[in-house]
Amino acid sequence: MKLSSLHLMLQSALLSTIIVAAGVQAQDYPAVIQKLQQQGVEVIDSFDAPGGMTGFVGELRGRSLAFYLTPDGDHVIVGTLMDKAGNNLSQASIQDLIMGPKLEKAWSQLDESHWVRDGDKNADLIIYTFTDPNCPYCHRFRQQAEPWINAGKVQLRHIMVGILAEDSLTKAATILGSEKPEAALAEHQNSFEQGGIAVDRKRVSAAHLEVKANNRLMQELGLQATPSTLYRDENGSVKMVQGLPNPQALKRMMGPRP
Structure with a gap:
């Protein structure tokens, strides 16, 4: 490649970068929204809100929130x-723009x-639930779900965690x-009121890293x-319920x- 051709390519790339940067600056948020960003709010999306306002959804330290820019922009x-x-x-709005995509992922x-x-x-409906062996609400949830499980309509997938x-x-x-x-889980459920399954150190050695990985996943999902x-x-959308339904x-x- 000739030097002159290389020079022209570099000039073109530089010009494209300037144009893109100018476009980003042109889309900067109003000053009052930038103040929220400076306080740690990550703006994720915007939408039309009632009363002539512009709605925004974002996250602050892992917590989802919604906020609204008044028509005067100030x-x-x-x-x-x-x-x-x-x-x-x-x-x-939080469900549609933040939680929906996050839960789908x-x-x-x-x-x-x-x-x-x-x-x-072979049950048509698969449900994932984070289960701590010492959680009384997990035990009650399993009791609530029993008619659907026994009828072959629901398959619960217990993601075993150890946090309580x-x-x-x-x-x-x-x-x-x-x-x-599966049998060990059933044994634990049946003896829950008496303290549940007896700890087996050999089994613990085989699976403690898997439980720790589940703990991390639960934390990452907030x-x-x-x-x-x-x-x-x-409708096929992923939904979440925290606590006993x-x-x-x-x-x-x-x-x-x-």
């Missing part, structure tokens, strides 16, 4: 926006995590490290409670009771 409102019917519009991570199948392997008590990790690893994890449960709704959430998750 003020921002951070918090919950509700309509006259009492609908939480902020939460809907998480679904494949759940499939690759270390879980124990509970129910018919000193022996949570060793109990979880005993279940995961068993030659028959989940704060067990059970934390993810499922696909009737109420009857309405259970029906949305699993369908009508068999």
Whole structure:
């Protein structure tokens, strides 16, 4: 390649870089939004909001939030926006623009995590739930789900974690490290009121790293409670319930009771 040709290519590349940079500057947010960015808010997306406002969704230290730029462009409102019917519009925006894509991405991570199948392997509905062996709400959730599991309609995949008590990790690893994890999980469920499965150090040695990996996954997803449960709704969208589902959430998750 001749030197003159190389020089022209470098000039062209430099010009393209300047044009792109100018475009980024032209799309800078108003000063009041930039102030939020300086305080650590990551702006993820924007949308049209009621009252002539522009809505934004973002994250601050892993927490999702919505905020609204007033029509004058000089003020921002951070918090919950509700309509006259009492609908939480902020939460809907966070779900659509932040949580929806995040949970969709998480679904494949759940499939690759270390879980124990509970129910018919051919069940149409697969539900992932983070389960700590010492969690009474996890135990109650399994009791609630039993009619659907026994009917072959639901397969629960328990992602075993150890976070609640000193022996949570060793109990979880005993279940995961068993030659028959499904049977070990059932043994634990049946003896939960008496303290659950007895810790087996050989099994713990085989599976403690898998439990630690599940703990990290739970933390990376920003989940704060067990059970934390993810499922696909009737439209195929990934949804999440943290804590023990109420009857309405259970029906949305699993369908009508068999």
